[in-house]
Amino acid sequence: MKKIITLSIITSSLILAGAYKVPEQSLNSMALGAAYVANTQGADTAYFNPANMAFMPSSQYMEAGFTWAHLPKNTFKGFQAYSATEIYPATNESEVENLQLPFLHYVSNPIDKFRWGASLTVPGGLTKRWTDGHQKVFAEEFTLKILELNPVASYKVSDNFAIGGGLRLIYSEGIVNSDGGAIKPIKREMQGDTIEFGYNLALSYRPIKDVSLSVTYHSNIDLKEEGEANLYLSNVGKQYDTSVTVPLPAALNLSASKTFMDKYTLEVNYERTYWSAYKELDFNYGSDIQPALRDSFDKSKPRKWKDTHTFRVGVSAEVTKGVTLMAGYAKDESPVQKKYLSYELPDADANIYSAGIRVQSNKNLSWGLAYLHDEKDDITLKAGENITGISGTFSNGGADLIALSMQYEF
């Protein structure tokens, strides 16, 4: 039976900002390089810091937008070793990806000290396609699509202290294809999906006017993609029930903001992402697979990612009445260790630069545009350094994103 419809329309996949987690989920967030946590003000408060909903003026808020992402070719120059004597030139380029990601946020009117909101976002995902060469043996396509519905609530404990939290409802799809082609007579087609649950917590403290301090936490969610896999040996395939689990890791954000002269705001953010939850990539099958395929498709592949630190700073300025300019910078650490790096995600440390504009058209409506450039460092693997047998340099990783959004207050 053909897969009926997938999330490709609304949740195409993206590699950005530390492996496959995507923190930028609104206009302000993208324009401020995801430093936007302590000083959230619009409907996206529901997602980034639900505790702050308690401090928002009485009204309803909504934001809807799209992000267009362009992922350039990832270039690899080097060699692939299958054994000590089987070493082949493997210089190659991955496919360009052009993707569209939606986001939708809503914050309700307060009900006494309570308030609720909800967000529909794409909090993570990745796609990497190598259509030929040795890379195709490992990752012809590796796609993880994630869609999150996040209903949240806040409680105003006092005039300067609030707490919030919510439920994370995750729908995810995974596609894993690899094809040995003329190199190895093996091929895999796998797709699966899952619905998982998690939670998020937030607290916000405003010790003095114009200063906000926040702590937010998103729980780890193991995405157990369950579906089918077609495994081929020399053009003869069999189908197996299969599952594979990858984590959407927990993340702790410590944030602060200071507003000057009611016009200028400085925001800083530190994020600790607990990527160490991703220990291995281990496909499980409903029955024994063919012995000749076990090494390639059944043997657990260690990933052993490490927890990461990300530092972000964002500034915004209301330059004229109703027009706000924003800019951001982030230093993003990759969780991937060289020893365990693989073609499906040759991630590296990155510098992220962003800018944006928000225009208040009238009392209720505003709109904006944001741009973000993710500049990945080159990453070089020396011979013998990597367990997959990769030696060489990955370069040109990164992404360019443009977000267009509309906010409505009523």
Add this chain to the structure above:
Amino acid sequence: MKRQTRAMALSIPLLLVMGCGELDQPKNEEVKGGKVVVNFSAPLMKKTLMSKGVVDENRTVFGYKAFKIPYITTDESGDEVEASGLFVIPIGLPPKLNQIGLSMVSDDHGTIFSNNDAPSVIGENNGTPDGSAIILTSIGGFATLQADYIGFGDSNDHYHPFVQKESLANATIDFIKTVKIFASDNGIKLNNQLFITGYSEGGYAAMATLQKIEEERELNVTMATPMAGPYDLNITAFGVLSAPTLSVPSFMAYVGYAYATTYNKELSSIINEPYASKLPTLLDGSLARPDIDKELTQTTTGTEGLFNPLLVQDFFKNSNNWFREAMVENSVHAWSPQTPIRLVHCQGDDVIPFEISQLTEGTMKAMNAKDVSIVPVEVALGLDTNVTHSECGVMAYKVTTEIFSKAREAMIKQALIEQMSRE
């Protein structure tokens, strides 16, 4: 509140597009009457065999394409059984050989206990070339036919009638007939040559098959090379039951279980307890030989032995003993074959003595067989030392492939001469 409801409704269309079906089934080559389970090209096959040291760079190696084919056969009771087998063809033959068509070798497999060891099951589960078909097909260039036998493959729910000539012959002959239709339906060109072989139980099955083919006269066999089979079951049983211990108790337990089932006898009248109660489970096709052997005793008979002493005593004394009669009835050494037969056997065989083949050759010649002779494997390969039953298998197949190749070569030369004269 109304406005809130409207706002949230905006998210509903997004949720509606979620949903997921199933992955399409693998896109395998479609064939009529079976399915492809292994498909190794000639270069891949050569690379594989070279990596294992089986061939060198200069050796011609053909690809290996195997089909699992279901078919209907009949058991010892005459009841229809849905069975299966493996049909293996060489890929990458020279065009002139393709024009002449493939010579068929019906290769009956040796004793197996686990269903996972049946030819079509190995092919389907592993997806890789296996066993004697590699020698016969990828090195020899023959089309190899391997019936799973009743009790294995698609008929795994049926007991296996171990060393019982009627069902083994039926399973093999019906598979040969089915493969001919399959080949015709799928554009696989076969020539008129049909060779029959098999090792150990397969050697016995090959002989039973040849005997039945000659009785029925529906198929023509070019040559048969039964290898190391217990053709005279009565003599074999006398030898085994008179020995104090059984080197491989599972073999004789298998005989006892299969014959008790076919001949409607209480299993405990042949096999002592607690073994009799264990055998239906031990022999259900889920276990391999080592796991079965450790559940049995190596003592042949007596109160602590495997075989019921009452049966054994009666077997030796009474020529009308049912088990003895069954052994005689199922022996395949005493008839007069008109097809050339080469009895391939290792002189050092420690399970099926070489003398069984000598006895068979002598008996058949005495009964006016047309062309029967023994081929000692050690002599054919110029070996200095004798070879045991388990080590002999691969060598015996090499000898058989050589014998069949010579017979095919003569046919090919004749066909090419006829072709040239027509041109």
